Amino acid sequence: xxxxxxxxxxxxxxxxxxxxxxxxxxxxxxxxxxxxxxxxxxxxxxxxxxxxxxxxxxxxxxxxxxxxxxxxxxxxxxxxxxxxxxxxxxxxxxxxxxxxxxxxxxxxxxxxxxxxxxxxxxxxxxxxxxxxxxxxxxxxxxxxxxxxxxxxxxxxxxxxxxxxxxxxxxxxxxxxxxxxxxxxxxxxxxxxxxxxxxxxxxxxxxxxxxxxxxxxxxxxxxxxxxxxxxxxxxxxxxxxxxxxxxxxxxxxxxxxxxxxxxxxxxxxxxxxxxxxxxxxxxxxxxxxxxxxxxxxxxxxxxxxxxxxxxxxxxxxxxxxxxxxxxxx
Numbered sequence: 001x002x003x004x005x006x007x008x009x010x011x012x013x014x015x016x017x018x019x020x021x022x023x024x025x026x027x028x029x030x031x032x033x034x035x036x037x038x039x040x041x042x043x044x045x046x047x048x049x050x051x052x053x054x055x056x057x058x059x060x061x062x063x064x065x066x067x068x069x070x071x072x073x074x075x076x077x078x079x080x081x082x083x084x085x086x087x088x089x090x091x092x093x094x095x096x097x098x099x100x101x102x103x104x105x106x107x108x109x110x111x112x113x114x115x116x117x118x119x120x121x122x123x124x125x126x127x128x129x130x131x132x133x134x135x136x137x138x139x140x141x142x143x144x145x146x147x148x149x150x151x152x153x154x155x156x157x158x159x160x161x162x163x164x165x166x167x168x169x170x171x172x173x174x175x176x177x178x179x180x181x182x183x184x185x186x187x188x189x190x191x192x193x194x195x196x197x198x199x200x201x202x203x204x205x206x207x208x209x210x211x212x213x214x215x216x217x218x219x220x221x222x223x224x225x226x227x228x229x230x231x232x233x234x235x236x237x238x239x240x241x242x243x244x245x246x247x248x249x250x251x252x253x254x255x256x257x258x259x260x261x262x263x264x265x266x267x268x269x270x271x272x273x274x275x276x277x278x279x280x281x282x283x284x285x286x287x288x289x290x291x292x293x294x295x296x297x298x299x300x301x302x303x304x305x306x307x308x309x310x311x312x313x314x315x316x317x318x319x320x321x322x323x324x325x326x327x328x
Contacts, residue, residue: 023103025185028096040097050086053301054079064314070148081123082297088115089190096189109191114172121164128222131229139236255307266292
């Protein structure tokens with residue numbers, strides 16, 4: 001455990017991390033060390049569902065010509081970001097709960113937090129583009145094929161892929177320039193910028209402000225634009241003549257709306273707790289962080305498999321072909 005690694009007096013204050021590359025110590029669930037193997041089984045099942053489910057969605061979209069449309073290309077982007085988010089936390093979670101390895105070098109911690117935050121921003125961007133796709137499909141159905149073209153989807157995908165990493169590089173890189181003193185114990189089984197920055201024993205105003213502006217100009221802006229899109233969608237649906245038309249139109253959005261709620265509610269909650277709930281119980285921080293990172297990648301493939309008729313049909317056809325090949 002972290003308490004078993006006392007720091008040498010001359011390393012209490014490290015002014016140059018590029019020379020010393022100090023160790024940080026991750027934690028699992030304090031007080032539950034005796035059942036960490038059982039906790040890992042629970043996390044393993046979540047990883048299994050998330051990784052296999054998103055890989056399956058990607059395979060289904062690739063192998064089904066009927067799904068080679070803008071909407072499902074965007075769904076493949078969502079599956080890719082969920083896959084990246086799951087893989088980003090996998091090494092340290094396995095190390096802590098199965099091998100009881102709590103130490104992580106600062107450089108490795110930077111790489112992990114870069115991946116976590118980059119894929120989080122990517123997912124926010126994908127959900128925004130998907131909301132615009134639903135907005136055009138419902139509000140301008142006759143012009144959908146003209147507005148949403150393959151070329152525009154590719155351009156949107158490039159923006160989605162690049163926006164997160166480019167925005168995340170400065171705050172992650174600047175962490176190497178800070179001196180760190182005192183405890184180097186993190187309260188999660190993975191590295192988050194919001195937590196590592198609190199270990200610095202110098203003025204971190206720029207990082208704090210940049211992080212706040214980054215969240216406001218990406219995640220919060222995406223959330224506002226998604227809410228506006230759904231406001232217009234609901235207004236358009238309400239004007240349809242029959243109840244059946246209204247229900248059919250809104251059902252095309254239910255999968256995306258569920259994905260939005262599953263992603264944004266824990267993320268906003270975690271950000272608020274880190275910034276304004278410093279005195280909240282540790283269990284609250286751990287719960288919100290794990291829900292934010294583990295639940296969306298696990299639930300999204302389930303949501304789209306259940307709620308989307310085309311995906312269900314493609315899965316049935318895929319499994320039918322596999323069964324026929326096995327029998328032959």
